Amino acid sequence: MKIKIYAPLDCTIKNIRKCKDGAFSSLSLGNGFLIIPKEDEFYSMFENATVKSVFETNHAYLFNVNGIEFLLHCGLNTVNLSSNVFTSYIDNNNNQSLNDRIFKVDIKQLKKENFSVETPFVYEGSYEMEGFEEKDYKRGELITIVNVPFTNRLIKDEKIEEDLEGYESKFLKLAKEINELVGTKENYDKVYNCVTRVRFKILDKKKVKYEELKKLLNIKGVNWAGNELQVIVGGESGLVKKEIKKLNNGDYSNIDFKKNNKDKKFSISSALSGILVPCLPLLTASGLLFALYSILTQSKAIPSDPQENMFGFLMYISSITGLSLVGIFLCYNTTKYFGGNVYIAILIGLILTSRLYSFVGTQVSSEMVDGAKSIKDIAFGTFINDIDRGINGWYLFRIGDYPVTIRAYEGSIIPFVAAGFILTKVDILTKKIVPKSLDFIFGTFLTMILTLIPMFFILGPLLSLVEYGISTAIIWMEKWPFGIGITIYGLLYQAIVLTGTHNIINMAVNISFLKGTPSLIFAVAGVAMYAQAGGCIGVILLTKNKVFKRNAGLTLAPLFLGGISEPLLYGVTIPKIKPFIASSLAAGITSFLIYYLDLKIDIPAGGGLFAIFGFIGIKKQLLILLMWTLSIGFAILFTILIYKEKLDEFKYSMKYNRLLKKILIKSNLKENEVSNVFNNLKEASNEIKNNKLLFKNYEKYLISLNCIDAKLEKIKFKEEKNKNKLYKSAIRAKKNKNLTVEDKNKIILKFKNYNLNNEKNVLELKKQNIILTSVDLKNKFDNFINKIFDKQKSILTSINESISFNKEKILNGFSNSLNSINLCYDLKTKLNDKFNFKKDWKM
The missing domain is CATH 2.70.70.10 (Glucose Permease (Domain IIA))
Incomplete structure (x- = not known):
């Protein structure tokens, strides 16, 4: 054209x-x-x-x-x-x-x-x-x-394929560029994001191409915080991080899973998270089905006894199966994680959950087996049914009065993880031992035998006992006097979430929960989660940063709808620190109220707001709503009380003036020399105080730019979303044999030509005009803070070298005070200014 x-x-x-x-x-x-x-x-x-x-x-x-x-x-x-x-x-x-x-x-x-x-x-x-x-x-x-090439000409079918197959979303393109320049996944052991930054825990700083990273088109900045590399990409950070994780997991290649995990650095916590997390959607869906079943039974739409009504029976089976047989999926995930045969894993899982265990032999009370008067008299291999503990199966041995049996492991976790791990190792071993010509016939058979024998007689019984102990310990914690255990759990729950071990604890509690034992622990987990939402809302109310406000608001949806708090934790409350502390305190207080009211969740339900259906009865549902509201309210209040979005430039610089004075006094510097240093620094701080109007005008300038950036990000999200939809339509059109070349071209042209440049250009133009009209203001501000910092640095340099202390951290404090506004709008990263007398000062 x-x-x-x-x-x-x-x-x-x-x-x-x-x-x-x-x-x-x-x-x-x-x-x-x-x-x-x-x-x-x-x-x-x-x-x-x-x-x-x-x-x-x-x-x-x-x-x-x-x-x-x-x-x-x-x-x-x-x-x-x-x-x-x-x-x-x-x-x-x-x-x-x-x-x-x-x-x-x-x-x-x-x-x-x-x-x-x-x-x-x-x-x-x-x-x-x-x-x-x-x-x-x-x-x-x-x-x-x-x-303008391409736009109005016809294209042959092969050209269509060529033009479409190379398409990548801008998030994927940026993810590939960043991933390459940080040294690929081999050079970091963790990648996560906050609202505006993709963060990497770097192993070797030398492998990071720092200068090239800064030059990337869509990168707004790159900062180091110790060994953590922070790549500032704005509100798209979550989407870029998601694409990086997909790249690392082989989602965009044909890499074999086993090979991809071969060199993976092993960590028990990361392995368990990798095994348990994929099961969470399944458990959530099953919980929602169970909640729906409970609503129907509570409203008497269907009978409470599932066997009285066909529809009720089908609802009951649909909801309870996923929760009871979760072990099969855990066995599958474990085997997949370690690179084993997932088909054998499914069969092993089915065997270990089989209800046929309950229909073999004579089911009687443990007190009446072959005339035995107590558990001590039961013979090895006798089928028992311990009514008190809800345990049945083939008796092996006892620990105290606790019978250890071969039984089905419905609702269990640890035995299936162990089975998947053993299966993988045994499968590798049999492939080495069994000749390839016989592997097809005997390989799977040997793998199953060598996995099932230890699971039946040793690991299965022992691990189920361990699991029972964990579950019992957690339930015991619920009974600590004055709600101490529950309050502590509420205070620490979101910190536990950060380690990933909350999934393990929740699964362990789930064992007794599925057997009909109502849970305070799950109720407390809910209020702890909503407390973090309150902390996030508190930050949103306080911040003037429109981009941050918008993106922080987006982290609330996964929490309220699915009970997923990690985006909010990593994106808002943890990077700000004080909102996380305020939220944890609010969770502790509300957890005590949960204990005082004995407000236990009765049945499995979904995450987020759907958890309300786990509480049976209108009274309990209204009470838990009140608890959630109080948790959010307390967190908002505490956040507003203890969190300040922007450091007070004068007060913060004076804080480090006084700190330096204390250091010099402890170092036995002469009083007149201490006074001289302090007065000179105070003079610099007073200059900051006397130029408050300059700081105020500079912040107004950044707010005006920030408002435009927030609108631009919204448009870019919309553009990328629509572009991806049009791409999928174009791919479908390419494959549709019923469409003519002209019709295919129209659909592809719509995809190729789509953009929102009109809206973006208008905003970019406004932004450039603001920048151009504010050049003098920005230069004046930059010159002023550089002048003050040089003065503070000069004063520190003049101090006698015999006095040994970490001058860098004092200078970092001065720098943070001067750049307070830039820190608020993500134009600078806060430097480490935490001074520790034991480490940073020597007499």
Whole structure:
């Protein structure tokens, strides 16, 4: 497609790189050229175009020609001019042809007020300009032809496939670039994100290509915090981190799972999380089914006895099966995690959960087996049914009065994890021992035998006993006097979530829970989760950072709808620290109230708000709603009381002045020398205090930029979401044999040409204008904080070298105080200024 561009008036045309405005000369707003007007009235530059946007001061115009956006910006920094300098003849959505007037500018007034008349003309993309030449042009004379490939021509089927298969979302592209430059997954043992940053726990700093990372197009900054590398990408951090994890897990390749995990650094906690977490959606779905079943029975829509009603029976079976037979999935996940045969794992899981155990032999009380009067008299291999403990199976031995049996392990966890691990190791061993010619016949048989024997007679019984002990210990903690155990658990629950062990504890409690024992622990987990939501809401109420406010708000949805608190924890409360502490304190207080009211969850239910269906009866449901509300309310209140979004520059600098004074006194420096150092530093702090207006104006400038960034991120999310939908439609069209080439082209062209550049360019233009009009303010602010910091640094340097203390941390404190506003808007990372006298000072 060729788009002809004509001179809008008599003018001189120059290369866009000669523009005095860096936003245009750097091509960050697109390719194009520079117009130096010789008269006042501008006419249309296109044979046919649509007016997409007219800037409110009438100095800038956005046009659309066959899906390509063109921007005409009259003068530089002219956003601040009064509207009478520009007179517009057009409105949004007007159609324009070659001889139509666009606007009039008073060039004499423009020059009188010392504004440049340079008029940049740019378009999206880097399409070639045919025949472009720098020279003088008359109005209506052809300047150039923009050659846009692909847009209106027909494509052969193979070309369609070629164009589509290389598509990657911008999040995946950025993830690949970042992953490569940090040294790939071999150079970090953890990747996670907060609201604006993707964070890596780096193993070898030397392998990180730091300077190249900073140059990436969509990166806003890169910072080190010890061995943690923070890559600032804005509100898309969660999506970029998700793509990095997919890359590491082989989701975008054909890497064999076994090979992919072969060199993985083993960690019990990470292994258990990798095994347990995939089961959570299954348990959540089963819990919601059970909640629905409970609602129907409580409302008497179906009988409470499932055997009285076909629909009730089907509902009961659907809900209880997933919860009871979760072990099969755990065995499968364990085997998959360690690279074993998952099909054998399924069969082993089915054998270990089989209800046939209950229908073999004579089921009688343990007190009446073969005339035995107590458990001590029961013979090995006798089938028993211990009514008191709810245990039946083939008797092996006893520990005290506790019978250890071969039985089904419904609702268990640890035996199945062990079975999957043993299966994998045995499978590897049999493949080495059994000849390949016999492996197909005997390999699986031997693997099963060598896995089942230890599970039946040793590990199964012993591990179920361990599991029983854990479950009993947790239930015992519920009974500690005055609710001490429950309160402590509530205080620490979200910290436990960070370790991943909460899944293990929850699964252990689930064993007794499935047997009909109501749980305080699960009720406490709920209020602890909602307390973190309250901490997040408190931060949202306090922050002026619109981007952070929006993205923090997005972390609330997974928590309320699914009970998933990790995005909120890693994204908001933990990076801010004090909101996490405030939320944990709120959880502890509400947990005590849960104990006092004996508010136990009765049946399995879904996560988040759906957990309410686990409490039977309107009274309990209203009470738990009250507890959740109190938990959120306390957390909001405590967050507001103890958390300050922005450091007070003067007070924070004085804090380090006093700290340094204390260090010097402890170091036995002469009193007059201590006073001299302190007074000089106090003088620097007073300069900060006397320039509060400068800090206030600088923050206003950042707030205005931040508001635009928040809108831009919202548009970019929308653009990427719609682009992915159109891509999927294009892929379906490519594969659809019933569509003609023309129809396929239309769908593909819609995908190829889709963007929201119109909306983005208007905002980018506003942002550039704010930056340009605030150059003096920013320079003044930067010069001031640099001057104060140099003064503070000079004072520290002048201190006698015989006094040994960590000067870097004191300087970091001064730097943090001066950059308080930049820290709030993620333009700087807070430096480590925690001074420890034992480590950072020597007598």
